[in-house]
Amino acid sequence: MADRFSLKIMANHRCLLKNVWNRFYAISRSTATNNSAQNGDDVETCFKRLGDLSFNDTQEAFKSKSNFDLWRALIVLNLCSYETLVQHNLTLMNTTKKIFGQRIFETLMRWSFYGHFVAGANEKDIRPSINRLRAFGVKSILDYSVEADVDTVEKSMEIEDIGGIVDRRVGVISARTYTYEGEPECDRNMEIFRNCISAVTDYTGGTGFSVIKMTALGRPQLLLRLSDVIVKYQNFFKLLTRSDLNNLTECKLSEEQFAKRLDELGLKTDSKELKDWFRECDHNGDGQLDIYEWSRLLDQKFKLAKMFKIVNLRTGKVESLIPDLSELEEAQYRNLIRRIDILAEFAQEKNVRMMVDAEQTYLQPAISRLTVELMRKYNKKKPVIFNTYQAYLKKTLCNVKIDLQIARRDDLYFGAKLVRGAYMLQERERAGAMHYEDPVNPDYDATTVMYDSVFKEIIEEVKKRPMGKVAVMCATHNEDTIRHVLNIMRSNGIGPQQHVCCFGQLYGMCDQVSFPLGQAGFSVYKYVPYGPVEGVMPYMSRRVQENSGSGGMLAKSSRERKMLRQELKRRYKKLQFFYNPAKYASYPEYL
Known part of the structure; x- marks a missing residue:
């Protein structure tokens, strides 16, 4: 028994x-x-899942949305179509807060604009949103989007004139612009960026990105002066080597060639000062100068005034390009370098990729140069640092070629984020006021051509180097551009498993592209902002403007509204009154 x-x-x-x-x-x-x-999956398998490239399938586009999400999106985007509301959106939000009080105001915002454009108040709040994105094939770029109120900033400080622009926020809709409020504020910004990097590690499983802006980490006036110096040094080097921007990185100058060139320019070359200058500039000691010898840019012990010296071709004397830099400014520069280096090292330690945002052209030479130096230091074994390139600028293709050459020469991982750009109106106004050539492409079509050309150049570099050494994020809402990128990927046999190309769009926008791509197996990211309601009001204001006629995205917003209505009708016809997105998740293990 x-x-x-x-x-x-x-x-x-x-x-x-x-x-x-x-x-x-x-x-x-x-x-x-x-x-x-x-x-x-290989690229053909992903294309089969994606089907045609019309991005018209409302069921695929909004599979992750509840009926409430769809109604909220439709109402928010409809409100964005009223120009009067858009022009006074921040005033209206402040008035609503005064009338109803903070608690009711925050509830209204969570049901409307905040709930649509922002993922949550803090790192803990955003986890469900990140998981839901991941369950439907979309990864995250985290950004703590709290900004000081414009009026508060102006009352608390005197805004510094940066290169002829008194207020860099004017004429900029789609990007945040930091104002310098002192070194303690820059330290606080650094801690915010550190927290974002930690959040990426904790909440995205190592798949996400973090983003920094250098103007948040130091005094923009220093970046302006450094940019001016870099341009002057490039021109000086071009003159000595008789080269142009396209082959500048390939040119080297020996001490003998340097002396010969100075002789041709009518300068005495037996000067000890000139010989000492050459040897001082030859930081790696190989007996040759190149355009990017400044490996000491990230050295906090080295002074800028000593680093940037050139020969005055009229007098033959060696002169500093920054002769009047004060001890305070040198200290501020060292603080900037310290902050960006801390963040890059922390990102590497946490296995998080860090994007450096592009900014105005008069600051960009310094930002790009410092980013390349960060790549040299941190991109030796994996792509940690990503630079950002703005396709609306005429010199973008040339700049990308230079940086690709540096990465190839130094055997670095090259990471790029390709965007159209955010500062067009301001750039044109400054060029007109200061009487120099407009740096911006003449029209939208020219910008599209530039975007496509830069992407093709990067793909050509992918073919020349070991797979995985070059990576690019195409951050765009333009469906034609996305189709073009997809077709190039297909013709070159580039699939998601090769980690070469990914896509990026804003949270709450362009879902008809993001989700079908992600669910088909392509690598797609949403730029996920978070922060308390009060702090992200300026961010929400910019998103409202972008979805209006003034932001240039009215046609895209109109298309999204039409698709939202179609999906609601489809669900109600099928009696899906209590639609549950979790039932349709492509990757339910993330929920």
Whole structure:
């Protein structure tokens, strides 16, 4: 009897173990299949899932949205179509807060604009949003989007004139512009960026990006002066080597060639000062100068005034390009370098990729140069640092070629984010006021051509280097550009598993592109802002303007509204009154 009972128990155990194993195997296989679909499929498999490239499938586009989400999106985008409301949106939000009080105001915002454009108040709040994105094939770029109120900033400080622009916020809709409020504020910004990097590690499973702006980490006036110096040094080097921007990185100058060139320019070359200058500039000691010898840019012990010296071709004397830099300014520069280096090292330690945002052209030479130096230091084993390139500028292709050449020469991982750009109106106004050539492409079509040309150049570099050494994020809402990028990927056999190309769009915008791409297996990211309602009001204001006629995205917003209405009608016809997105998740293990 006991033996029979024991046999029965053993049989039950075997049955239970078999069921547990089958369940575990099924889940493991499902998870493996999902992960394969998301990260390991070839490009043709992804294209089959995607179908045509019209991005008209409302069911795929809004699979992750509840009916409430769709109604909220439709109402918010409809409100954005009223120009009067858009022009006074920040005033209206402040008035609503005064009338109803903070609590009711925040509730209204969470049901409307805040809930649509912002993921949550803090790192803990945003986790469900990040998980839901991931469950539908979309990854995250985290950004703590709290900004000081414009009026508060202006009352608390005197805004500094930066290169002829008194207020860099004027004429800029789609990008945040930091104003310098002192070194303690820059330290606080650094801590905010550090927290974002930690959040990427904690909440995205190492798949996300973080973003920094250098003007948040130091005095913009220093970046302006450094940019001016870099341009002057480039012109000086071009004159000595008789080169142009396209082959500048390939040119080297030996001490003998340097002396010969100065002779041709009518300068005495037996000067000890000139020989000392050459050897001082030859930081790596190989007996040759190149355009990017300044490996000491990230050295906090080295003074800028000593680093940037050139030969005055009229007098033959060696002169500093920054002769009047004060001790305070030198200290401010060292603080800037310290902050960006801390963030880059922290990102590397946390295995997080860090994007450096592009800014105005009169600051960009310094920002790009410092970013390249960060790449030299941190991109030796994996792509940690990503530079940003703005396609609306005439010199973008040339600048990308230079940086690709540096990465190839130094055997670095090259990471790029390609955008159209955010500062067009301000750039044109400054060029007109200061009487120099407009740096911006003449029209939208020319910018599109530039965007396509830069992407093709990067793909050509992908072919020349080991797979994975070059990566690019195409951050755009333009469907034609996305189709063009997809077709180039297809023709070159580039799939998601090769980690070459990914896409990026803003949270709450362009869902008809992001989600179908992600669910098909392509690598797609949403720029996910977070912060308390009060602090992100300026961010929400910019998103409202972008979705209006004044932001230039009215046609795209109109298309999204039409698709939202179509999806609501489709669901109600199928009696899906209580639609549950979790049932349709492509990767339910993330929920």
